[in-house]
Amino acid sequence: TEIIERHWAAMTRWMNYLTDANPNGLWMNKRGNDFGDWLSIKADTPKDVLATGYYAYDASLMARMARATGRLEEATKYDALFEHIKSAFNTAFVTSDGKIKGGTQTSYLVGLRFNLLPAALRPLAAQHLVDDIKAKDNHLSTGFVGVGYLCPTLSDTGNNDVAYKLLLNDTFPSWGFSIRQGATTIWERWDGWTPDKGFQDVGMNSFNHYSLGSVGEWLYGHVAGISTDPNSPGYKRIIIAPHPGPGLTFANATYDSVHGRIVSNWKTEAGRATYDVTVPANTTATVSLPVSDAKNIQENGRSAFQSPGVTFVRQEGARAVFSVGSGTYKFTTSAK
Known part of the structure; x- marks a missing residue:
């Protein structure tokens, strides 16, 4: 817990900064560069959904760290903040049938992975996620933010077979597609090179970039x-x-x-x-x-x-x- 003690004051200031700027629980103000689900494929996840989801996630992490370091009063405070943000998230972004604003794979991943949905809506949102994947011919559309949560969330919601399908795909966009093109490292972009368009913008097209390699966590944490x-x-x-x-x-x-x-x-x-x-x-x-x-x-x-x-x-x-x-x-x- 030493690292928590060292940075607790700074983390508290950050949370106060967010809360002061967004008292209604939705992170609408002071979002900085706001890159969103960077380099996603034909899927524009609303940035207010992403930001608010991470605001709630931050609050939940603060509560866990407070408990780990004996700050029980502050843990209660951050639990309450999480519930406040969760309520605002559902009111603003979630429909009664479990659809989340934007309807992208990453939209559903934010709601499911960060525990922002009521229990009754979780299976509905998980099915919407699977439906979107199937509508894309069993392909992903996630960018930097969503890709790391995609396969773990599918496995955790009873859709392990869909996660494996995404892992083993070799048509665009997929990890296997880049391997078919001779890749031995993870690319920065799903479309770093394609047969029909060739190379992406040379100003930002790394072929050795962690980014989409976050699937490795699922390989260790779920497959193994x-x-x-x-x-x-x-x-x-x-x-x-x-x-x-x-x-x-x-x-x-x-x-x-x-x-x-x-x-x-x-x-x-x-x-x-x-x-x-x-x-x-x-x-x-x-x-x-x-x-x-x-x-x-x-x-x-x-x-x-x-x-x-x-x-x-x-x-x-x-x-x-x-x-x-x-x-x-x-x-x-x-x-x-």
Whole structure:
């Protein structure tokens, strides 16, 4: 929490600056350069939707940091600010059937990812997001802001298959399209080069630019499923929650945490799924596997319920959740 302590006063001043300029909860004033969802493809996300969404997100982060540093009164203050912005967001931008102003993929991602929608509207907004992707022949349209939230939000809303479709596309616009053109790095623009138009504006057309590479977080955090428990940061308590999907038969991932190497590998073969997990010394992990009945899971050739170091925690819908200590584990089950 040292970094929070060091910058708390500055962050507080920033939030006061936004709130003083936008007392009604919508970030309409003092938005600076206001680039919006930069370099999106044929999708103009309203900048007031983006700005207000991030204003709410900032408030939620401030509340979390306040709690982490024992500032309980300020946490309550920022919780209230978040609810104020959320209410204003819904009144101004959201319809009764879950449509969000602009109707772009990024508009829906802001509402869903930042928890700005009432529970009843979340599945409707998620369906609108999927519908827009399908209307674009199963292609994305997000720019710098939306692209990092696209696949994680799809997976988290029960649309993992759509996320995989976007990942594996090789027609424009997609990551695979640039690979087909010989790319070995991430481009700044989806259309940095196209067969019909050639190169984009030479004044701003990097071919080695992080930007759209934020999909890498989804590859690690969802496909392989490696993340840290937000209540025990720094990978002291690890979460392993792989999300296999159509088009891939295996995924191998490692992450060198401060405690040691974390491994999450999976493969599907001959009607079986195998999950290899390594948890470093002096840590624990929650392992969530996409299996509807935990009794069908084996670990190292025996029932997971009888395996040393493995404790069944709960069944969460179609996922079985276990707690494990440090060590290496091989879970097997019938492939879905």
